[in-house]
Amino acid sequence: MTRRESPDAIADRAIVVDGLVKRYGELAAVAGITFSVPRGTVFGLLGRNGAGKTTTLECCIGIGRPTAGSVRVLGLDPTRRRELSDLRPRIGVQLQATSLPEKANVREVLELYAAYYGIASRAEEMSERVGLDGKLDRQIAQMSGGEQQRLALALALQHDPEVLFLDEPTAGMDAFGRRILWGEVERLRDGGKTIVLTTHYIEEAERLSDRICIIQRGRIVAEAAPAELVARYGGDATVSIAAEGFAPDATLGALGVWTQAGAGWKLATRGEPGLALAAVVTHANTLGAKIVSLDMHRPTLEDAFIAITGETIEETG
Ligand SMILES: Nc1ncnc2c1ncn2[C@@H]1O[C@H](COP(=O)(O)OP(=O)(O)O)[C@@H](O)[C@H]1O
Numbered sequence: 001m002t003r004r005e006s007p008d009a010i011a012d013r014a015i016v017v018d019g020l021v022k023r024y025g026e027l028a029a030v031a032g033i034t035f036s037v038p039r040g041t042v043f044g045l046l047g048r049n050g051a052g053k054t055t056t057l058e059c060c061i062g063i064g065r066p067t068a069g070s071v072r073v074l075g076l077d078p079t080r081r082r083e084l085s086d087l088r089p090r091i092g093v094q095l096q097a098t099s100l101p102e103k104a105n106v107r108e109v110l111e112l113y114a115a116y117y118g119i120a121s122r123a124e125e126m127s128e129r130v131g132l133d134g135k136l137d138r139q140i141a142q143m144s145g146g147e148q149q150r151l152a153l154a155l156a157l158q159h160d161p162e163v164l165f166l167d168e169p170t171a172g173m174d175a176f177g178r179r180i181l182w183g184e185v186e187r188l189r190d191g192g193k194t195i196v197l198t199t200h201y202i203e204e205a206e207r208l209s210d211r212i213c214i215i216q217r218g219r220i221v222a223e224a225a226p227a228e229l230v231a232r233y234g235g236d237a238t239v240s241i242a243a244e245g246f247a248p249d250a251t252l253g254a255l256g257v258w259t260q261a262g263a264g265w266k267l268a269t270r271g272e273p274g275l276a277l278a279a280v281v282t283h284a285n286t287l288g289a290k291i292v293s294l295d296m297h298r299p300t301l302e303d304a305f306i307a308i309t310g311e312t313i314e315e316t317g
């Protein structure tokens with residue numbers, strides 16, 4: 001894992017986190033995390049609540065000092081005051097809980113942030129991008145949680161930063177908000193931005209991330225492209241059939257491993273399960289078997305997550 005990379009390879013990394021540790025007293029919230037993010041890609045940190053995602057992100061944006069290890073964002077060290085002030089205008093941050101001034105309205109908050117970054121306000125354009133057009137005069141206190149989160153996204157984007165940090169950006173959002181945010185992330189990635197996203201929604205990580213890093217109890221337990229995680233850890237596809245008078249023949253036997261339980265048969269296959277399913281049905285019909293139930297399961301990122309971590313992503317699981 002501690003493979004040395006050439007300076008060129010490091011130069012096209014927007015973010016390099018090396019051996020990051022963050023302790024809170026006895027607790028190692030982050031217990032030695034190493035990853036890097038190529039420019040122009042979306043990197044997803046996926047894990048349960050309490051895994052250490054927010055803490056990792058905070059260390060990247062200069063909130064909270066690492067106990068050990070190092071972080072570089074655009075080549076700058078966020079623990080150094082001067083480098084952090086160079087970095088600030090080049091990054092955008094949407095935190096899990098952004099506290100916005102209750103009495104201000106949407107336009108005023110966008111103007112306030114524009115002034116902070118020393119740019120002209122783009123209130124109209126930004127509000128439209130996050131689906132808050134027509135709500136520029138709405139007071140923060142009168143907005144739903146989801147609307148406030150969309151405003152927080154607009155605030156992270158208004159100064160057109162090179163790197164975006166989004167912490168559980170859709171937690172508590174409705175379907176409309178989620179669609180807007182997902183669309184915006186895809187558009188930003190297409191525009192060459194680098195994005196680090198934390199989430200405990202498997203679907204969100206899978207849909208948006210070029211690479212996913214699974215974090216468990218402060219450590220990285222797997223890192224790869226979503227499809228690669230599924231292929232490597234998701235296990236076999238299965239086809240299950242319960243049918244009177246059915247038994248696999250040699251041709252079906254060649255598709256994978258069959259197990260029998262009562263009248264039910266289950267095939268575990270590495271091949272394309274849709275084709276296996278078709279072959280199973282054809283064979284059952286040839287035998288004149290009466291199909292009682294039929295099911296196909298293609299491995300998912302959730303299967304991979306469970307195989308890797310030994311737990312479901314929801315704590316109740
Ligand atoms: N300021 C803090 N003081 C003490 N413990 C903290 C603090 N912030 C986070 N933690 C603990 O660190 C662990 C990781 O938290 P966090 O990074 O917020 O996880 P995640 O974002 O993955 O849900 C949790 O056990 C959390 O309770």
Ligand SMILES: [Mg+2]
Pocket residue numbers: 050053054055096167168
């Ligand atoms: Mg968090």
